[in-house]
Amino acid sequence: MRLLLIHADYIEYAPLQPAIKEPEKIENIGKYERVDECLVAFCTIEKIDEENPEEIVKLATEAIIEHVKMVKANRVVVYPYAHLSSDLASPKNAIKILHKLKEELEKIIEVKLAPFGWYKTFTLKCKGHPLSELSRTIVPKEEKKKEEKHIPSSFLILTPDGKEIPIDLSNPNTFLNLDIDPTLIKLIKNEAGIKEKHQAPAHIKIMKKLELIDYEPASDVGHFRFYPKGMIIKTALEEFANNFAIKELKAMRIETPMIYKLDEPDIAEQASRFKEKDYRLKVDNKEFILRFAGDFGLFRMMKDAIMSYKQLPIRVYELSPSFRLEQSGECVGLKRLRAFTMPDIHCFCKNLEEGLLEYKLLFEKYTEFTNSMEIEYAIAFRVVKEFYLKNKEWIVSLLKIANKPALIEILPEMKHYWILKHEYQAIDSTGGNIQLATLQLDVEDAARYGIYYVDENGEKKGCIILHSSMGSIERWIGVILEQAAKDMENNKVPKLPLWLSPIQVRIIPVNMNYLDKAIEIALKINENNIRADVDDRNESVAKKIRDAETEWIPYIVVLGEKEVSTGELSVRIRGEGIVSKKLEELIEEINKKISSKPRVPLCLPIRLSARPSFK
RNA sequence: GCCCCAGUAGCUCAGCUGGUAGAGCGACGGCCUUGUAAGCCGUUGGUCAGGGGUUCAAAUCCCCUCUGGGGCUCCA
Numbered sequence: 001m002r003l004l005l006i007h008a009d010y011i012e013y014a015p016l017q018p019a020i021k022e023p024e025k026i027e028n029i030g031k032y033e034r035v036d037e038c039l040v041a042f043c044t045i046e047k048i049d050e051e052n053p054e055e056i057v058k059l060a061t062e063a064i065i066e067h068v069k070m071v072k073a074n075r076v077v078v079y080p081y082a083h084l085s086s087d088l089a090s091p092k093n094a095i096k097i098l099h100k101l102k103e104e105l106e107k108i109i110e111v112k113l114a115p116f117g118w119y120k121t122f123t124l125k126c127k128g129h130p131l132s133e134l135s136r137t138i139v140p141k142e143e144k145k146k147e148e149k150h151i152p153s154s155f156l157i158l159t160p161d162g163k164e165i166p167i168d169l170s171n172p173n174t175f176l177n178l179d180i181d182p183t184l185i186k187l188i189k190n191e192a193g194i195k196e197k198h199q200a201p202a203h204i205k206i207m208k209k210l211e212l213i214d215y216e217p218a219s220d221v222g223h224f225r226f227y228p229k230g231m232i233i234k235t236a237l238e239e240f241a242n243n244f245a246i247k248e249l250k251a252m253r254i255e256t257p258m259i260y261k262l263d264e265p266d267i268a269e270q271a272s273r274f275k276e277k278d279y280r281l282k283v284d285n286k287e288f289i290l291r292f293a294g295d296f297g298l299f300r301m302m303k304d305a306i307m308s309y310k311q312l313p314i315r316v317y318e319l320s321p322s323f324r325l326e327q328s329g330e331c332v333g334l335k336r337l338r339a340f341t342m343p344d345i346h347c348f349c350k351n352l353e354e355g356l357l358e359y360k361l362l363f364e365k366y367t368e369f370t371n372s373m374e375i376e377y378a379i380a381f382r383v384v385k386e387f388y389l390k391n392k393e394w395i396v397s398l399l400k401i402a403n404k405p406a407l408i409e410i411l412p413e414m415k416h417y418w419i420l421k422h423e424y425q426a427i428d429s430t431g432g433n434i435q436l437a438t439l440q441l442d443v444e445d446a447a448r449y450g451i452y453y454v455d456e457n458g459e460k461k462g463c464i465i466l467h468s469s470m471g472s473i474e475r476w477i478g479v480i481l482e483q484a485a486k487d488m489e490n491n492k493v494p495k496l497p498l499w500l501s502p503i504q505v506r507i508i509p510v511n512m513n514y515l516d517k518a519i520e521i522a523l524k525i526n527e528n529n530i531r532a533d534v535d536d537r538n539e540s541v542a543k544k545i546r547d548a549e550t551e552w553i554p555y556i557v558v559l560g561e562k563e564v565s566t567g568e569l570s571v572r573i574r575g576e577g578i579v580s581k582k583l584e585e586l587i588e589e590i591n592k593k594i595s596s597k598p599r600v601p602l603c604l605p606i607r608l609s610a611r612p613s614f615k
Numbered sequence: 616g617c618c619c620c621a622g623u624a625g626c627u628c629a630g631c632u633g634g635u636a637g638a639g640c641g642a643c644g645g646c647c648u649u650g651u652a653a654g655c656c657g658u659u660g661g662u663c664a665g666g667g668g669u670u671c672a673a674a675u676c677c678c679c680u681c682u683g684g685g686g687c688u689c690c691a
Contacts, residue, residue: 050616090617200684208626217664217682273691327616327689336690416691511648539649546652560650572651613641615626 002084015118045094202485222331222338229502239598241343245317256297334478355464436471493575499597505532510560
C-alpha cells in the first residue's frame with residue numbers, strides 16, 4: 001500500500017464521473033464534501049496487499065495514527081488514489097481493504113472515506129509545516145523476508161559417465177539442441193518455464209470416459225469421487241505401495257492421526273513453515289490442523305521411541321490421506337489435489353555415512369519401481385553446493401544405476417531442511433512435468449523435533465532422516481492416463497497396464513444360449529485372481545466388441561458354438577488382433593504378464609446388465 | 616489467490632444480431648437372436664450452472680456467486 005499523507009486546513013471534493021466499470025455506489029454525483037483540520041491519506045492499494053489484507057490494514061492504521069498524533073490532526077480523510085503505484089490490486093479487493101482501513105481507524109479517530117472508482121475534483125489546503133507532507137509504503141513483513149532470502153541456483157546436466165554440461169535456464173540455446181535424453185530436455189524446458197501446449201491435460205477426459213474418477217462439486221476444489229473401476233486402480237496402486245515398503249524394504253507400517261492440535265509447539269512449528277497451505281478447523285473451541293504430510297504423527301512417534309544404534313537404519317512406512325490447501329487455480333485434474341493419498345517411507349540413520357548408503361539403496365529401489373510402471377520420466381537432483389562438490393562421484397554412481405542423465409540444481413547454500421534430494425518427473429501429454437517419487441536427505445529435523453538414538457557410548461545422538469515417497473496414488477493414476485494419451489497421439493492404441501486395467505478379460509456370448517457357459521468361464525478366470533466379466537446385454541456382438549474396445553479392455557473373448565464345441569477360445573487382444581487359445585493358456589499368459597504386481601478382486605457385478613452407469 | 620475463457624438433456628454438442636429449446640448417443644419399452652468397433656422402431660428426457668438486474672419479452676445483454684479450463688503466482 002502506498003500512502004501520501006497531507007496535513008491540511010481543509011479538503012473539499014466531489015465525485016464527477018465513473019473511472020472504472022463498477023464504481024462504489026454513491027448517492028449524489030457532483031455533491032461536495034468538505035472536511036476541516038484533517039490528515040488526508042491518499043491511498044493506493046497494490047496487488048501485493050491482496051495476499052495479506054489484515055496485516056496491511058493493521059500496518060497502515062498504525063502508520064496513519066502515528067502521524068496523526070505527531071501533527072495533532074483532528075480527523076482523517078482516506079482518499080482512494082490509484083496514481084501512486086503501477087501495480088494495482090483488483091478494484092473489488094481495494095474497496096474491501098479501504099473499508100477495512102476505515103473501520104480500524106474509526107475505532108480511534110473520526111474518519112471520512114472518499115468514494116472509490118470515481119473521477120473526483122478536489123481542493124486541498126496543505127498546512128505547509130515540515131511534517132505536513134509525508135509518503136509511506138506499507139509492505140507485508142513476510143514479503144520482505146522472502147526478497148532477502150532469494151539467491152539463485154545454478155543448473156547443470158550430469159551424465160552417467162560423469163560429464164557435466166552446464167546450462168542456463170534463461171538461455172534455451174544452452175540446452176535445447178543437446179544430444180541427450182529427450183525426456184530430460186522436456187523436463188528442463190518445464191523448469192525454464194517453456195510450455196509447448198496450452199491445453200487441459202488429457203487424463204481429465206479419460207478418467208471420466210472410463211468411469212474411473214470424477215469431480216465432486218459439493219466438496220472443495222481438488223477433492224474427487226472414485227467410481228468402482230477407479231477404486232480398483234487406486235487399490236491396486238496402494239497395494240503396490242504396501243508391497244514395495246513392507247516386502248521390498250522391510251519397513252514397519254504405522255498409522256497416525258489425521259487431525260492435530262495447533263497449540264502443540266512442534267505441530268505449530270511445522271504448520272508455520274508450510275505457510276497458509278493447511279486446512280484448519282475449530283471444534284469445541286480448539287484449533288486443529290489437518291495433516292498436510294505424514295511427518296506430524298511420525299515425528300511425534302519417533303520422538304517417544306527408544307532407538308539403539310544397533311537397530312539403525314530403521315524404516316517406517318505409512319499410507320494415508322493428506323490435505324493441502326493448494327491455490328485453487330493450481331488444482332488441475334489429478335496433477336495437484338487438495339486431498340490425496342500419500343505413501344511415505346522414512347529411514348532413520350546413525351550418521352551421514354549410513355544415510356548415504358541408505359540413500360543409494362533407496363535410489364536403486366525407487367528407480368526399479370519407476371521403471372516397472374511403463375511411463376516416460378526423467379530425474380532431477382537438487383543439492384547444496386558444498387555437498388555436491390564433495391560427493392559428485394557418488395551422485396554419478398547413482399546415475400549409473402539409473403543409466404540416465406539427470407538435471408542437477410545446485411543451491412548456493414542450505415535453504416531447506418535437506419542437503420540433497422531427487423525426484424522422478426513424468427512428462428504429460430501437454431509437455432508439462434508431474435513429480436512422482438522423491439527422496440530427501442534431511443540433516444536438520446531430527447534435532448529440531450528431538451528424534452534421537454543411543455550410540456555405543458550410551459549417548460543420545462540426532463538421526464539423519466531420509467524422507468521418501470513414490471508420489472501420491474492419485475498422481476500416479478494421472479500419469480498412467482497421460483501416458484495412454486501420449487500413445488494415442490502417436491497413433492498407438494491407448495492402454496492401461498494390464499495389472500491396472502479394471503476389467504482384464506471380457507467374455508461376450510454370441511447369444512443368450514451361451515450365457516451360462518460365459519459366466520462359468522468368467523468365474524474360473526476370477527478364481528485365478530484375474531478380473532473377468534460377461535457382457536450379457538441384449539446387443540449385437542459387434543456392438544459389444546465396440547463397447548469393450550472403448551473401455552480399453554485388454555482381452556475380449558467371443559463365445560459361441562465354435563468355441564464351446566472345440567474348447568478353443570477366440571481371444572481378441574487389444575492392439576494386436578484375434579488369436580485362438582485354450583482357457584488355461586489365456587490364464588497362463590495373463591498370469592505371466594501381471595507377474596508379481598498386485599491382484600485386486602473384481603468389485604463389480606460380473607454381469608454388465610447388473611451394473612449402473614456412472615457417467 | 617489474480618487475470619482471461621467456458622458452463623444448454625445422463626454424455627457429446629447445436630441454438631446465442633433478445634420472441635422461454637434441438638440433434639446424436641445413453642436410458643426405458645418393443646422387435647430382432649445376433650460371430651469381432653454402433654441392428655431396427657418407439658418413448659422418456661431440460662429451473663439453459665445458481666442468484667440478481669435491464670426489457671413487454673432473456674439460454675441469448677449486464678452484475679454477483681459456484682464449478683471447470685488456460686495463463687500467472689505459489690509449491691517448507
